[in-house]
Amino acid sequence: MEIDLKILRYDPENDKKGHWEYYKVDAEPEERILDLLHKIKWFEDGSLSFRKSCAHGVCGSDAMVVNGENMLACQVLVKEVSNPIKIEPIRGLPVLKDLIVDMEPFFDSYKKVMPFLINDDEPGDRERLQSPEDRDKFEDTTKCILCAACTTSCPVFWTADSYIGPAAIVNAHRFVMDSRDQGSKQRLEIMKDVNGAFRCRTAFNCTSACPRGIQVTKAIEDVKRETLLNN
């Protein structure tokens, strides 16, 4: 079948601002949106720029806005979206070229939550024990691939990019809820900050955007609750 694509493009070396370009490609209904982008790049216009790597939704490279919604281009099939297909870069982060945005502010927020296990006890020469029930408490948030689909779908983040954003809170949750971790106090201090978890207005955009099916809004609520309990 023939697919019409409309892609928001921006070339920093020549353009003052973004503009739409239109393409027609032949595609099977089972192909990924990423495959269409490749067809354009490889056989029509080599300058089209986007990030990608794994091509099956596990590396987090290719979050973009497809027909108005955040998704991974490699995780959505042609037959699942309506034709014509409109593709734009994710919102709220500076666009560097075509579908590529500056990820540095996103990773900076991630690093702020101290995303690593804090535990000063001598662990001994075998594994620490953890019950399957305790392990389950943070199972959901371990799945995060740092794709930024959640954060860049958040209306609060669009208007105030100082907001730490859902992805960072998800990663705080992953440690706050881990029975082995002892750093919650510091992390929850960060969550209390004006740019922390309480900026969330439970719009739920993040939860629908997450390609890993993480209950992002619920994780944010958990963190808010822990913060209040910790007070």
Add this chain to the structure above:
Amino acid sequence: MKIVKHSFDGIIVGAGGAGLRAAIEAAPTMKLAVITKLYPTRSHTGAAQGGMSAALANVEEDNWNWHAFDTVKGSDYLADQPAVDILCKEAIDAVVELEHWGLPFSRLESGKIAQRRFGGHTVKEGAAPAFRACYAADRTGHMILQTLYQKCVSMGVEFFDEFQVLDIKIEDGVCKGVVAYEIATGDLHVFEARAVTFATGGFGKIFKVSSNAHSLTGDGPGMLYQKGIPLEDMEFYQFHPTGIYRLGILLSEAARGEGGILRNKDGERFMERYAPSIKDLAPRDMVSRAIATEISAGNGAGPNSDYVFLDLTHLGEEAIMKKLPDITDFVRTYVKIEPINDPIPVQPTAHYAMGGIPTDVNGRVLSDHKGGVIEGVYAAGEAACVSVHGANRLGTNSLLDIVVFGKRAGQSMVDYVSSTKASPLNESAADDLSNKISGFMEKEHTTEFSVAKIRSELQDSMEENAKIFRSKETLDNQTEILSDLRERYKNVTISDKSKVFNSELLEAIELDYLLDMADTTVASALARKESRGAHSREDYPDRDDTKFMKHSFAFKNGDSVKLEYKDVELGKYEPMERKY
């Protein structure tokens, strides 16, 4: 072209599991940087699913010697046994260390790390399948990558993200540093460093159907090969039995470890005929061959009779959702099938490079087949060949390899840096790369010589001629195709002439490495007139220990490949016939 100069003691190229583990070891004692073409968490280690083996004995009696036995037998006796002993013995501490750093392993009721069965892993040297693979659901690699990156963040390791290393400087057999291309700007960066570790991962993109990421193009091995360093055991490329039909997306062996069964078009559990004792849990080379044999015998399913089924339906919804959630999702997303109710169409997919940059057990890169080393150059992970996997890697042994030998490469960097002095490298080190890039920028684009065209012909032809079964005829044919592609590559052109995120330029350079990987694979395969592990010659169906108990070393010789051989290091396990 703008050139930026940096000075470090050590550089690690690649931020997958191997690179990050090396960084954790080296960072505390030297000025170190990790350079990576992808953001670290995008590395393909994150795609690994099933597990990482260690004889923790959490479920049943186990012993690292049994793990070593299985690894050697699985390798079809081509692995170096002293290296295998190190791998299996250090496995236990490696897993425990990852747990201490926060890795969220799945747990047993006892609170200990959960372990599952995997292909080729047995107790008591073949008595029964072993519960040895430590796992975190079916996203073990994701957890390893995240945990190692988190550890690096906590240590303040310095990263150059989205910088692609495209040249290494070696003078008189001594490492001087690397040259990298900054993807966001097109600037060149000269990194002076006397210790450099290559951890650039695999090169599955020489085949059409592969479980590998677009980024796995053999940059590290290619870069070194072009400098005259040999590549070891390149004929041994692993095809994983269960890739999603046509897409190649992996469905982990954990699916069979948890009880999944392969069936042909008649619903027959055909592995009973090929490996009567451990059936579907036979090593990958055997299962992939069995599938290929079923398909050529007309037992494949579908309109073209070209796939078989992976059947999970008897496992029950709860077990599937708890233990195999991600692969279930992949099947739902990409095939629109419900694995709880229906069997999944699968075919072998190009998966893992046993061969690569030759190293000793301390990650030091070998300059030849006689044991020479290049001072200051190290390699680890899938890019390297120690060799612990020999002719066929067992599942779960790569995640293990990357942490055990990543750490050892890091330690070697520490030793080397502490015993040597900095030696200068100036801006002119960027000249070669700068000329190469200018060449691409100046040459007018013609679609006939586009990167995508040459690359897709490469992938299609390798799929056709150098996959599971090979023969003199297919390999001769492929040699000719490759030399034609090589000629055309000399004229390759790009249409994008920009400086910012010019991925077309990078794909053009990566294609050169892919051609190197294919050349060495095919030349080594043609010369190995026997069948061993993943290398199966239809014209030489038997293993030949008298002539080929040897590692191949492929050297670049102009546009052709020159082969040398090195004896396998044996140990306590005598080569025997591989039956399961």
